[in-house]
Amino acid sequence: MLWPLWTPQALAATPPSDYVNALRGSNSGGAYSRGNTFPAAAVPFGFNFWTPMTDANSKSWIYDYTRSAIQAFTISHMPSPWMSDRQTFQVMPQSGAVTVDRAARGAAFSHANETAKAHHYSVKFNSGLQTEIAPTDHGASWQFTFPGTASYLLFDTADGIGGSISIDRTNGVVSGYTDHSTGWGPAPRMFFYAKFSKAITDSLNVTGQRAVTSWIRFNTFAGEKVTMSIATSFISVAQAQSNLAQEIGTKSFDTVKQEAQSAWDSVLGKIEVEGATEDQKTILYSNLYRAFLYPNSAWENVGGTPSYASPYASGHPVKTGKVYVNNGFWDTYRTTWPLYTLLIPNKTGEMLDGFVNGYKDGGWVTRWSAPGYANIMVGTNSDVIFADAYLKGVRNFDVPAAYDSMLRNAATYSSDPARGRKGMNRSVFLGYTPQDVVGESTSWSLEGYLNDFGIAQLAQALGKTEDAQYYLNRSLNYVNLFSPSVGFFRGKNANGTWRTSDADFKANRWGCEYTEGNAWHYSVLAPQDGLGLANLYSGKSGLANKIDALFAAPRDYDVGCYGGVIHEMKEGYDVNMGQYAHSNQPVHHTLYMYSYAGTPWRIQERVRNILNTQYQSGLINGGYGYLGDEDNGELSAWYLFSAMGFYPVSMGRPEYAIGAPFFTKMTVHLENGANLVINAPNVSDTNRYIQSVTLNGQPYTRNYLPHSALANGATLQFTMGPSATNWGSASSDLPPSITTGSSIAQPLADVARGGMVSASADNAASSEGAAQGFDDNSLTKWLAFQSTPWIRYQLSGGAKTVKMYTLTSANDFPGRDPKSWSLQASNDGSSWVTLDTRTGQDFPWRYQTRAFALNNNTPYSHYRLQINETHGDSITQLAEIELLGR
Numbered sequence: 001m002l003w004p005l006w007t008p009q010a011l012a013a014t015p016p017s018d019y020v021n022a023l024r025g026s027n028s029g030g031a032y033s034r035g036n037t038f039p040a041a042a043v044p045f046g047f048n049f050w051t052p053m054t055d056a057n058s059k060s061w062i063y064d065y066t067r068s069a070i071q072a073f074t075i076s077h078m079p080s081p082w083m084s085d086r087q088t089f090q091v092m093p094q095s096g097a098v099t100v101d102r103a104a105r106g107a108a109f110s111h112a113n114e115t116a117k118a119h120h121y122s123v124k125f126n127s128g129l130q131t132e133i134a135p136t137d138h139g140a141s142w143q144f145t146f147p148g149t150a151s152y153l154l155f156d157t158a159d160g161i162g163g164s165i166s167i168d169r170t171n172g173v174v175s176g177y178t179d180h181s182t183g184w185g186p187a188p189r190m191f192f193y194a195k196f197s198k199a200i201t202d203s204l205n206v207t208g209q210r211a212v213t214s215w216i217r218f219n220t221f222a223g224e225k226v227t228m229s230i231a232t233s234f235i236s237v238a239q240a241q242s243n244l245a246q247e248i249g250t251k252s253f254d255t256v257k258q259e260a261q262s263a264w265d266s267v268l269g270k271i272e273v274e275g276a277t278e279d280q281k282t283i284l285y286s287n288l289y290r291a292f293l294y295p296n297s298a299w300e301n302v303g304g305t306p307s308y309a310s311p312y313a314s315g316h317p318v319k320t321g322k323v324y325v326n327n328g329f330w331d332t333y334r335t336t337w338p339l340y341t342l343l344i345p346n347k348t349g350e351m352l353d354g355f356v357n358g359y360k361d362g363g364w365v366t367r368w369s370a371p372g373y374a375n376i377m378v379g380t381n382s383d384v385i386f387a388d389a390y391l392k393g394v395r396n397f398d399v400p401a402a403y404d405s406m407l408r409n410a411a412t413y414s415s416d417p418a419r420g421r422k423g424m425n426r427s428v429f430l431g432y433t434p435q436d437v438v439g440e441s442t443s444w445s446l447e448g449y450l451n452d453f454g455i456a457q458l459a460q461a462l463g464k465t466e467d468a469q470y471y472l473n474r475s476l477n478y479v480n481l482f483s484p485s486v487g488f489f490r491g492k493n494a495n496g497t498w499r500t501s502d503a504d505f506k507a508n509r510w511g512c513e514y515t516e517g518n519a520w521h522y523s524v525l526a527p528q529d530g531l532g533l534a535n536l537y538s539g540k541s542g543l544a545n546k547i548d549a550l551f552a553a554p555r556d557y558d559v560g561c562y563g564g565v566i567h568e569m570k571e572g573y574d575v576n577m578g579q580y581a582h583s584n585q586p587v588h589h590t591l592y593m594y595s596y597a598g599t600p601w602r603i604q605e606r607v608r609n610i611l612n613t614q615y616q617s618g619l620i621n622g623g624y625g626y627l628g629d630e631d632n633g634e635l636s637a638w639y640l641f642s643a644m645g646f647y648p649v650s651m652g653r654p655e656y657a658i659g660a661p662f663f664t665k666m667t668v669h670l671e672n673g674a675n676l677v678i679n680a681p682n683v684s685d686t687n688r689y690i691q692s693v694t695l696n697g698q699p700y701t702r703n704y705l706p707h708s709a710l711a712n713g714a715t716l717q718f719t720m721g722p723s724a725t726n727w728g729s730a731s732s733d734l735p736p737s738i739t740t741g742s743s744i745a746q747p748l749a750d751v752a753r754g755g756m757v758s759a760s761a762d763n764a765a766s767s768e769g770a771a772q773g774f775d776d777n778s779l780t781k782w783l784a785f786q787s788t789p790w791i792r793y794q795l796s797g798g799a800k801t802v803k804m805y806t807l808t809s810a811n812d813f814p815g816r817d818p819k820s821w822s823l824q825a826s827n828d829g830s831s832w833v834t835l836d837t838r839t840g841q842d843f844p845w846r847y848q849t850r851a852f853a854l855n856n857n858t859p860y861s862h863y864r865l866q867i868n869e870t871h872g873d874s875i876t877q878l879a880e881i882e883l884l885g886r
Contacts (some may be wrong), residue, residue, distance in 0.1 A: 136256060313361040385651075423444060654706060662683070665678065702735075
């Protein structure tokens with residue numbers, strides 16, 4: 001995408017891009033993370049990263065600030081060192097002679113001679129040789145200043161399954177491809193095409209066992225500059241050549257550099273700040289840089305048509321459209337996607353549509369795109385991202401297809417652990433993910449409830465009322481995992497027993513039922529129903545006390561099921577805020593849950609401490625910046641929202657919890673041309689408490705802001721003071737919740753347990769008899785050898801009122817799925833009342849659960865499902881039947 005030239009709203013002495021320090025977070029490794037970043041020169045959401053490598057043999061920690069030599073410069077597509085790099089190609093300038101060995105070819109340098117900006121990377125080696133890189137979307141202009149007369153460029157395809165380098169000395173071209181991929185699955189082949197400003201005088205191809213290395217030579221004079229223009233493609237060498245012509249052509253290095261800087265200033269300039277120190281500006285704009293690096297475009301302009309080699313389909317076929325990659329939605333749903341929705345809604349829609357294209361190609365939206373499907377992290381958090389964006393007015397993505405992808409995640413079992421939610425064969429029916437079926441079950445469950453809430457919200461907006469009712473009910477199932485005896489959410493087995501006894505439970509124990517954390521970190525992860533959560537803790541004051549206790553708890557940790565110390569434990573300890581481990585994502589909503597407790601002054605008290613202590617400019621302590629992994633801009637976006645004074649604590653609701661502004665003035669230039677102005681003229685470390693707020697000149701007492709109040713521009717005026725007040729603490733000032741009273745939520749649950757099953761065609765002797773239709777497991781089924789059978793359930797414990805029921809398709813031919821049916825009820829087993837009749841129904845996927853609402857207020861003790869028609873087969877199958885009621 002060509003970004004518009006930056007047009008600042010007010011004169012600035014320094015362009016915001018000049019404040020970016022791309023080295024922040026690079027003083028990191030596998031044992032300890034201060035960001036786990038690398039100095040990527042790119043354009044916003046660009047196709048490639050261009051970066052130096054202090055370890056040319058690494059696929060993960062490619063740049064370590066503490067090292068004093070650079071072994072290569074590389075094209076990178078790495079979203080995280082934990083996901084590894086892929087589709088890479090290394091370049092190393094040398095003078096005097098060629099050294100192929102990666103370690104031996106390292107050139108010593110000093111950080112004093114290094115510049116790392118979003119739009120430009122430059123380093124001058126101790127030898128005097130200088131390399132500079134200025135990026136475009138699919139390419140880059142490189143400028144080398146050679147100190148001698150014999151000057152070389154070494155090319156290396158890096159370790160992989162293959163590669164090819166072709167040198168055309170006559171036309172001054174180096175081209176080829178690399179198949180360098182990661183352990184997370186194959187990636188499309190990357191092609192490259194490069195041209196030079198000076199004639200090639202000599203060259204050599206050196207093919208190794210696992211890589212291809214080549215070099216070219218230039219005859220230079222000392223101090224001569226040589227430029228290389230290079231572009232890449234996932235489609236072909238010819239397309240790489242076309243990309244080069246489209247984006248660079250005959251442009252000079254300085255022109256490419258200026259255009260890249262303007263592209264960054266156009267997005268970084270969306271936020272202007274007053275009352276910030278130079279270090280704080282570096283933090284602010286470097287965080288914006290990080291937030292706008294990901295996700296990455298993976299499409300190309302092919303003859304005027306957007307096209308891409310699909311990373312989601314087998315064989316990577318070339319398809320028409322746009323696709324985006326490199327995102328861990330477990331991380332980014334919390335802050336980066338709502339930031340995009342606020343600042344760049346049109347681009348947000350384009351990027352979301354890119355992930356919807358991935359769903360169309362591969363059948364699922366990936367949980368972690370690197371670039372395709374990766375079996376890592378919990379939750380199908382694209383669900384709540386789609387819902388949140390739609391509810392905030394983003395419409396330029398394929399909403400019906402996105403909604404289908406949400407339903408598939410939430411309603412179907414997947415045998416592929418890299419796709420969909422784990423444990424869906426049991427969790428749908430139990431109301432939680434069982435720990436003895438799926439590890440990290442509490443995290444899977446809590447993230448699932450939040451995503452179900454997102455589905456309910458979008459379903460309601462689209463007029464799909466039955467889906468809305470069903471998924472809103474499911475979002476309340478968080479109560480199933482709360483243990484009053486220990487006061488935490490904890491893991492539960494399929495038989496309903498807790499994973500541990502009360503005596504063995506430890507709130508600071510990591511892992512087991514929790515992802516990258518412990519019970520403290522997940523203690524308030526139900527923002528979809530903040531008041532209902534408070535009721536679990538005996539009311540709003542109980543919720544406030546729980547969050548207070550989290551900050552006051554000892555910061556030690558039990559390694560638990562990890563079996564040893566992992567880097568997140570050490571970083572969380574070093575945060576030094578009790579069990580509030582700002583270094584990792586699970587706690588990032590925690591502070592803002594004080595809004596639901598009616599104690600917003602607690603946010604105001606603590607948020608400034610976090611902004612002051614957990615983010616560094618990296619200018620004094622080189623390579624510092626964060627505690628923990630800066631995953632795809634998530635930590636950065638947390639800072640940006642919190643500095644603005646509000647935060648998207650309840651994703652899936654178009655609103656923000658109010659925190660406290662950090663700067664005396666912030667101006668946010670919205671995409672529609674309006675401005676959001678946040679004034680706090682007397683804010684300081686001392687004056688951190690809100691005394692009063694006005695919105696567009698009118699007094700404002702609610703402790704949350706609707707998105708609609710900001711999206712068309714607004715002025716927020718904060719009066720701050722040194723003492724806490726009761727501003728925003730009244731019950732009428734709190735954000736909305738699903739629960740409205742003081743009782744604990746009571747979601748509908750399956751009442752068909754412990755009773756008696758009978759059927760008109762019961763294969764009781766097989767594993768597919770009638771009982772399997774009610775066994776809370778979609779991998780078994782009821783199979784009837786007729787097209788119009790019935791199946792009947794007699795409840796145990798008396799009559800119950802069923803308000804909704806679900807049917808789940810089984811694994812065999814879709815022709816055996818019910819198409820038309822009636823649900824009947826009785827209190828004597830003889831006289832039946834028809835509660836619901838459906839015709840013309842479909843189950844698009846195997847193991848799909850569909851819900852149907854009933855207009856019923858009468859309790860019955862017997863329920864019968866009469867199948868009236870299948871989809872053409874003479875055999876009927878159903879994996880599971882639920883009767884949801886009380």
